[in-house]
Amino acid sequence: MDFLRVELRRIAASILLSVMPRPRIAPSECCSILGLFDALGAHQTEWSVGSVVPKNMETSLKFIRQLCALALVMAAMLPVASNAQAFPDRPVRIVLPYPPGGGPDNVMRIVGERLSKMWGQPVIVDNRPGGNGWIGINTVKLAPPDGYTLLMVDAALFCLQPHLYQNLPYDPFKDFVAIAPVFSTNYFMVVKADSPWKSVKDLLVAAKAEDGHMTYGSSGVGSQYHLGGAMLESMTGVKMTHVPYKDTMQIFTDIIGGRIDWSFATASTANALYQAKKLKFLAIAAPHRYPTYPDVPTVMESGGPNMELRTWVGIFAPAGTAKEAADRLSSDFQKVMAEPEIQQKLNTVGLTSWSGSATDLRSALTQDYNTYGAIQNKVKIKIQ
Structure with a gap:
């Protein structure tokens, strides 16, 4: 009888695993499955395999029926958990x-x-x-x-x-x-690598002399780049011309080509061109220098206002x-x-x-x- 109980446990476990992923077990399904065991128990099925398997399986069938009933109840009660997993x-x-x-x-x-x-x-x-x-x-x-x-x-x-x-x-x-x-970051002021401006102070002096003709790019009206430029204008009283772009990378292409003068940008966006020595980080709009770029001063250290431009x-x-x-x-x-x-x-x-x-x-x-x-x-x- 012990070997039969082990086998019945295995079968019941298989049934449990097969029904657990289902979102819901209909009552009619429960009845049909459990009814199968009722029918088998009622007929007290006899197996003609000699004396190895007992003739009366009523006790064993009742045992597996209880296990299967438990599995079906658990499956019906936990549909959300199985879906979430x-x-x-x-x-x-x-x-x-x-x-x-x-x-x-x-x-x-x-x-x-x-x-x-x-x-x-x-x-x-x-x-x-x-x-x-x-x-x-x-x-x-x-x-x-x-x-x-x-x-x-x-x-x-x-x-x-x-x-x-x-x-x-x-x-x-x-x-x-x-x-x-996902991440947060501060913005850098970016100019072309061979720019004559060595500091923010130099850029602001040139911008004042150009009387609004100096240009800065942005990734669109109302973008963080645009906000940074507007903040710098407001804090210094120096007028510049905003040039919005649809493609961020085109901003850098035009800075390198001399079609616009500068822009705010995140290091992650401009880093490849910075490493290739095609762009220069003039300053970072942050209270402190960034560890990855220790030689890049803050805007205030570079002769500009005490400003911070960050995003997440x-x-x-x-x-x-x-x-x-x-x-x-x-x-x-x-x-x-x-x-x-x-x-x-x-x-x-x-x-x-x-x-x-x-x-x-x-x-x-x-x-x-x-x-x-x-x-x-x-x-x-x-x-x-």
């Missing part, structure tokens, strides 16, 4: 409202590769630049809230643009749910995304951003990996929304 079970798309080759794009490809290994599913980086970021943002806003389409976005698009446009086609607070922060980049999902999926995504992003290898890769290009929760990202969104609103009231960026 399976997420994601297909490719995850992360939309970036930026062109390929920029800082967020480079970082997302590093992080996406790590997440793909963790999930066993492809992570697709989908670049949707243009329209001041609105094309990519609306792509995610209108996507099914199932956790499989996410948005990687920076503080300017969610915290500054709402103060610039009366008819903004999205609401960062109502149309999206925060998932996790985070992951958001469409409003209505299931809590179980959002929690899983938040947890996994937080784990990846805390990995020493990921942190080191970001540090080498002037970024600070931010391993934070959805609550941390929501707090940053609210705080910077208020901060940028106050800055806009002072600098008064005009939408042309």
